[in-house]
Amino acid sequence: PQLIITGDSRPKITGNQLVLSFSDTGNLDADATHTPANGAFTVLVNGVANAVTSVSVDSQAKTVTLTLSTAVTSDQTVTVAYADPTTGNDANAIQDAAGN
Template identity: 90%
Template sequence: KTVTLTLSRTVATAETVTVSYTKPTGDNVIQDAAGNDAVSFSDQAVTHSTSAADTAAPQLITTGDSRPKVTGNQLVLSFSDTGNLDADATHKPASGAFTVLVNGVANAVTNVSVEP
């Protein structure tokens, strides 16, 4: 069995974490089914399993098989870190964020979709 403590803020990867427990008097104690109370402990080191923050911005891949490609009216852009691209509709770039020129003439972007 486990006890999960919800903290008031997220713990950063570089922070050191310890935990202590002081067995309270009364009934609000950690206890097994036989009624044995957990003993107090202090300054127990905690294993940090929070992943490091992703601080690398996705970069457009411009070479190889993943370089930009157009087929009909679909222009596909591939980015590094594709497993982490945010496909949430609230973060979808506006069509106007892109400028596409065909033979030097603007070809309007009418829709943008992000595939994670």
């Protein structure tokens, strides 16, 4: 899956919810035991860390929603980084239902 960074499906933030949309031919893996760890994401708001308190996956919408510890306002700059927890294939990574 590839993160969509332009157009209507680009990352969106509302309050403390950051929604990331992905393009893929299949649905994302929404098995709760396969959800990436909160610590796999680094979110900076105006250059200051804003901790991810939960991660949820909507398989059919192909979105990953990060709940942040602090709400974000429209005038703030947000950056997000994701680090796959291992170098090999693993269950706790953003992936489609086929494991890609």
